[in-house]
Amino acid sequence: MVRNLRMSGIGLIGDLPWGTHLCSFYQTKQDLLNMIIPYFKAGLESNEFCVWVVSDPLNEQKAMEVAQSAIPNFAYYLASGQMEIVPYTKWYYRNGELYLSNLISEWTQITEKAISRGFDGLRGAGYCAWVEQKDWESFIEYEAAVNNMIGQLPAILLCYFDLLRSKGSDVIDVVNSHQFALVNRNSEWEMIETFQHKMTEQALRDSEEKFRVLSETAACGFCIIENDKITYANLAAEKVTGYSRDELLNMTFWELIHPEHRQFYKKGATVGNNAEKQEVKIITRESQVKWDILSFGSVVIKGKQVVLGTFYDITERKIAEEITQQQLYRVQKMEV
Template sequence: MTIPLRPSGIPAVGDLPWGSHFCQFYGDREDLVDSLVPYFKAGLENNEHCLWVTSEPFGATDARTMLRNAVPDLDQRMTRGQIEIIDHHDWYMKSGGKSADEVLQGWVDRHGRALAQGYAGLRLTGNTYWLERQDWSDFVEYEARVTDTFKSHNIIGLCSYCLSRCGPRDVLDVVRNHQFALIRQAGEWELIESAPLRSAKAELHKLNAELEQRVQDRTAELQHALHMREEFLSVASHELKTPITSLQLYVESLLRANQRGTLSVDHATPKLLKAKEQCGRLENLINKMLDVSRASASEDPLPIEAEEVDLAEVARSVGEVFAEGLQRAACELRLRADQPAVGHWDRMRLEQVVTNLLSNAIKYAPGTVVELEVRSSEDRATLVVRDGGPGIPEEAQQRVFERFVQLSPKSHAGGFGLGLWIVRSIVDAHGGSIALTSKPGQGTTFQVELPSRRSA
């Protein structure tokens, strides 16, 4: 949340939040003119109700004259009650005899009236030149409570202390009771901050920097996600259109043959088989999209229906299904899954894992030997799929498990780039792990480790 800031009018101070309570140590009248005139000019120009309680060596008449030079319409502002400039003698007659509680409540009440009149808040100052030594302790206690009172209201307060009337211990009392102090040296105002305030500001600066970095990182993530979504929609529209177009052509061909009276079983059967193949492709694409939706929806993404499953038998079964595809790609499948590897898994999901890994090998390593191996140990099973393809560069290996990523040349284009991401999601859902080993020109190996039972 952004904290609203108000211009202080004093260059050394800059902008301030509401609730600020600070002080200045001045040497002479010129110091007061140099700080208080721009301080109230900024308040008046920013629709604040202002109260200036003056004292020697800069009385109310002088204050009006000097402020009028900076704010030409000061008289009109005074007439309508935006600012009151009053000498401490007259102010004391109005508030004398009041307890610290009554004085503090008076500031709060004045602040309330300012807001009710449409002002943004209350800006005030008081000069303590009039303060006598016997009243110092009581005034210090009062000042200690001012910060707590102001911090929850639209109030900014500046207290002026004459440096020649303050001893070393007095200066410490004053600095302790204000958020920071101003002192003029060599004609320039300088800030004096307490160690806790300096530490708090440094920590706030650090937190702001960290927050900005997090916002930038999150913005970059969102931009990347939007880019990936656009890519996905583009790929999805293309991939879904292909089987739909094929289906439409097959159906139209059959309808035309029927209209001509030339439709026969021999003519229809191959086209229907092709149509069925495209339906299967369409179903597969839709299932992948549903998996993406499920896996993105929660921290426990893919539903797992666990039962006793033999991973070796799953591998053999999927290998048989891929016999024709392997042949078309001129790939030789070397299957080593003779020994049972039984665990508590989701059979359909494991079929997806083996199918996607084998599809990947056939797609990117045609004409090579593809190895499919299952091993078992006491509490886990291992699935290995190895091909003799071109391999994956090291800098790209982490990306292959991301959504919508396809690292292959355009000649291999096709699909959503979701297969390996779905594999990893399924493996994660079973409490397992997947590792990739690959070097350019030396093929690629995927190794899946599955615990026999998923941890609760």
């Protein structure tokens, strides 16, 4: 099963899956720029909606100037609304009051709006050293809630802190409320992965391996469908349809369905609820008509909702049923 990986722009960590929540601790302004500019450049070039929440020493004006000079076509991204640079006072505060609890649901709304505008997902980053000690506990609770929620979203969020201004206990709090951390010491970046994230990643790898073994040994066809496009097909799907896996990955699923039954596919695969099993006709690569039992289920894979379609060839059974019915008809006719 393919995990939806995105270019991070940060050499140390490479590609990241949707649903990533990371933090970083920098020492100098240049260290910060060497990380944050490639991070946003990669997101903009990958058709992601980007939000940069800023504060001194890199305020809104300075961030705009740096990005303009370092990211090609930045003026276009800004003018088209793909990139927003927002001061922390307008993001984390409303009417002078800290606004954290409602921000959690707002991340979901912002991501959904980005998708509706045609973007692949959301990429965000924010400077968080402005938090006062009296608000620290609430802020860490907010970060932990975001960490628990983000796995359901096509989003990547990065929080960055000034290492020289951070207490040891604060660093521990921040790392524990993120999946992993990047720490810059003496101009060298290091990665710290939390135990919880390691366990989650291992569980995900185990789950993906189980799915792979199950799907590749199953007698029925498996297809993962995203926006009607087939993004995964198992060996049985090749055998049933006659198409190679590469051919299937360049098709929409409805192309396999016989015109008489495409309405079932469109109804069953585009709604959020699971569809009941149906007997439908499909068309193979050789234009042969086959009968299949077809069902769809809506599942979330790495924060992205997709459709899992399963189908099983029942052509021989349908032929046998037809022969039996013909024989029964002849017998009934003779009796009359």
